[in-house]
Amino acid sequence: MSNENQKPSQPKGLATKTDTTSPFLSEPLPQGAPQGQQQSLQHAATDSSVSGAIPKYNLPKGANTGNVGATTHFGYQTINSEEKAQKVAEVFHSVASKYDIMNDLMSFGIHRLWKRFAINMSGVRRGQHVLDIAGGTGDLAKVFSREVGPQGHVVLSDINESMLNVGRDRLIDAGCTNVDFVLANAETLEPFADNSFDLVTISFGLRNVTDKDAALEAMYRVLKPGGRLLILEFSKPVFEPFSKLYDLYSFTALPIMGKIVANDSESYKYLAESIRMHPDQRTLKGMMEHAGFQNCDYHNLTGGIVAVHRGFKL
Numbered sequence: 001m002s003n004e005n006q007k008p009s010q011p012k013g014l015a016t017k018t019d020t021t022s023p024f025l026s027e028p029l030p031q032g033a034p035q036g037q038q039q040s041l042q043h044a045a046t047d048s049s050v051s052g053a054i055p056k057y058n059l060p061k062g063a064n065t066g067n068v069g070a071t072t073h074f075g076y077q078t079i080n081s082e083e084k085a086q087k088v089a090e091v092f093h094s095v096a097s098k099y100d101i102m103n104d105l106m107s108f109g110i111h112r113l114w115k116r117f118a119i120n121m122s123g124v125r126r127g128q129h130v131l132d133i134a135g136g137t138g139d140l141a142k143v144f145s146r147e148v149g150p151q152g153h154v155v156l157s158d159i160n161e162s163m164l165n166v167g168r169d170r171l172i173d174a175g176c177t178n179v180d181f182v183l184a185n186a187e188t189l190e191p192f193a194d195n196s197f198d199l200v201t202i203s204f205g206l207r208n209v210t211d212k213d214a215a216l217e218a219m220y221r222v223l224k225p226g227g228r229l230l231i232l233e234f235s236k237p238v239f240e241p242f243s244k245l246y247d248l249y250s251f252t253a254l255p256i257m258g259k260i261v262a263n264d265s266e267s268y269k270y271l272a273e274s275i276r277m278h279p280d281q282r283t284l285k286g287m288m289e290h291a292g293f294q295n296c297d298y299h300n301l302t303g304g305i306v307a308v309h310r311g312f313k314l
């Protein structure tokens with residue numbers, strides 16, 4: 001399924017600032033429309049005359065062009081690298097409307113505690129500038145919006161318009177007036193200027209990204225010196241018997257729940273497989289160091305089912 005020809009829906013309200021220059025964007029936004037809710041700049045991947053469209057930058061068609069001929073994983077399948085973004089997009093277009101309820105069901109609500117732990121580790125403060133990458137329906141951005149207060153600023157960014165539309169509606173309904181919404185690929189973070197955020201987060205997003213090293217380098221680029229990156233992601237359970245039980249649960253129960261609730265078992269099979277293919281705790285820490293991050297550490301949650309990695313740009 002592709003959303004490329006669909007016109008984006010109208011925004012529910014105007015919750016963003018109206019300045020047309022932003023310290024976070026590498027170019028000023030056009031005059032006359034609120035930042036984060038309008039037609040894109042020269043990088044626009046699609047042309048839409050509908051006011052309220054979320055800016056789009058380097059979306060799947062333009063992504064991974066350096067990877068032609070290379071292969072990668074989509075769950076357990078080996079595919080051409082340039083196919084992955086489209087396949088991941090199909091998953092999240094399909095599950096977007098049921099994403100939040102499925103998260104609660106699949107994790108018995110524990111994903112809320114994992115996210116709370118990551119937010120506490122972020123050390124976010126009032127007045128800071130935060131970028132939440134692959135932010136989807138906005139769980140983290142909603143909390144950051146409150147924590148940074150009116151003097152601060154949050155960007156909720158995702159590659160997938162269906163997911164970001166759910167997040168935008170939800171945050172506007174919640175009265176978050178210091179949040180912008182930007183469609184962008186984590187591999188380049190093209191819209192964002194160098195050294196512009198105090199905090200960058202990516203929660204359950206990195207395993208879906210084709211070129212994770214490129215994404216980590218982009219995250220490093222957009223962080224201010226002294227800024228920090230937090231990665232919340234599924235990881236490798238540390239206790240073997242627990243791992244077997246977890247496998248049984250994820251490969252049987254998740255696709256069944258996906259079928260019943262979202263009418264889509266394949267996407268939830270991908271979820272289980274993608275978790276197993278994601279780099280383990282130590283490997284990811286090494287990748288962060290390779291991208292330039294310093295003082296990297298990680299904390300296992302729920303026996304390593306999930307880990308929070310943290311690194312600093314000094």
Ligand SMILES: C[S@@+](CC[C@H](N)C(=O)[O-])C[C@H]1O[C@@H](n2cnc3c(N)ncnc32)[C@H](O)[C@@H]1O
Pocket residue numbers: 088092133134135136137138139157158159160163184185186187202203204205208209210
């Ligand atoms: C499992 S959801 C996580 C959403 C949210 N961060 C959370 O924790 O609930 C993964 C998100 O990653 C996004 N995503 C996948 N590949 C991406 C990429 N290359 N760049 C930016 N976002 C991406 C998907 O569109 C999806 O919204």
